[in-house]
Amino acid sequence: MSATEPKPRIAVITFPGSNDDRDATLALARLGAEPVPVWHAEDELPDVRAVVLPGGFSYGDYLRAGALARFAPVMEPVKALASDGGLVLGICNGFQVLCEAGLLPGALRPNHSLTFVCRDVPLTVERADTAFTARCTKGQHLSIPIKHGEGCFFAGPELLSELEASGQVVLRYEGESPNGSVAGIAGVVNAEGNVMGLMPHPEHAVDPLIGSGSTDGALVLGSFVDAARMATVEAAAV
Amino acid sequence: MRATVLVRPKPGILDPQGEAVLGSLKQLGFAVDDARVGRVVDLELENGDREQARADLERMCEQLLANPLIESYEIELVED
Numbered sequence: 001m002s003a004t005e006p007k008p009r010i011a012v013i014t015f016p017g018s019n020d021d022r023d024a025t026l027a028l029a030r031l032g033a034e035p036v037p038v039w040h041a042e043d044e045l046p047d048v049r050a051v052v053l054p055g056g057f058s059y060g061d062y063l064r065a066g067a068l069a070r071f072a073p074v075m076e077p078v079k080a081l082a083s084d085g086g087l088v089l090g091i092c093n094g095f096q097v098l099c100e101a102g103l104l105p106g107a108l109r110p111n112h113s114l115t116f117v118c119r120d121v122p123l124t125v126e127r128a129d130t131a132f133t134a135r136c137t138k139g140q141h142l143s144i145p146i147k148h149g150e151g152c153f154f155a156g157p158e159l160l161s162e163l164e165a166s167g168q169v170v171l172r173y174e175g176e177s178p179n180g181s182v183a184g185i186a187g188v189v190n191a192e193g194n195v196m197g198l199m200p201h202p203e204h205a206v207d208p209l210i211g212s213g214s215t216d217g218a219l220v221l222g223s224f225v226d227a228a229r230m231a232t233v234e235a236a237a238v
Numbered sequence: 239m240r241a242t243v244l245v246r247p248k249p250g251i252l253d254p255q256g257e258a259v260l261g262s263l264k265q266l267g268f269a270v271d272d273a274r275v276g277r278v279v280d281l282e283l284e285n286g287d288r289e290q291a292r293a294d295l296e297r298m299c300e301q302l303l304a305n306p307l308i309e310s311y312e313i314e315l316v317e318d
Contacts, residue, residue: 063277064305071302100305107307114254154251154308180252 007034008228011051015040015069020055027203033225040072049235050087050228053094065150066096088195095197104197106155112180118147120212122174131227132196135219142216144200151199153181239283239291244312245304246276
């Protein structure tokens with residue numbers, strides 16, 4: 001990234017109970033974006049073409065993880081942005097919210113082990129031609145931490161074969177799934193390719209001094225920042 | 239009017255809570271073959287009209303109380 005490249009503004013939503021919003025903000029800023037914090041009670045978004053729904057425990061995960069946050073006022077403009085082709089990235093709890101909101105297929109259930117899992121996991125990039133993985137290569141191995149109690153991705157047999165056939169599975173756990181996800185699914189995109197959710201936390205793997213030293217998260221978030229920059233330039237040109 | 243909504247994991251959906259409960263019940267010596275853990279939501283409704291209340295409850299379940307992809311629900315209406 002050159003210093004002259006424009007910094008795309010990316011909204012980072014904070015729900016009551018979000019706790020990775022600041023890490024997401026720091027990571028995005030480090031990767032060349034201008035993060036804009038947005039409180040969940042806002043009923044409009046600032047002028048952005050990309051949004052992050054961060055990790056955490058919105059509304060205490062009451063009822064089902066993500067089930068209450070999907071009704072936050074800010075979700076209306078998030079849905080509008082998504083249907084207008086804007087980029088939406090849901091990380092962990094954000095992924096749960098997007099599934100509950102119907103912006104992504106499937107559902108996230110309590111881990112099979114019933115335990116909270118917090119460790120680096122090996123992942124395979126299934127698709128490198130998305131807005132969220134363009135800095136990766138297909139088949140690339142990534143190491144990114146997960147930390148969740150409800151990350152078991154579920155899709156019935158029909159939906160699962162649909163997702164596989166249409167190439168909506170973007171990231172898969174290598175080896176045994178750490179949470180019981182069907183087909184080891186760790187991250188999916190919608191059919192249009194502009195909304196992605198993943199359980200691993202790329203924002204926790206951008207600095208070699210933190211965690212295990214992996215910076216693979218920067219490949220995912222960096223791709224997202226690149227795409228947000230392109231979307232912002234395109235929107236400005238219209 | 240009062241209502242009770244029962245939300246259950248759909249058949250075929252793995253229910254780790256149910257499995258844990260089953261394991262503990264067996265450990266206690268009970269002869270149990272299966273256990274599934276759901277959720278109960280007790281509601282006090284303002285609406286006195288039974289038909290309307292039922293229609294509202296259906297919508298509550300579809301929109302919030304259950305996730306139709308993985309959960310089934312059952313509505314019980316109790317008139318005061």
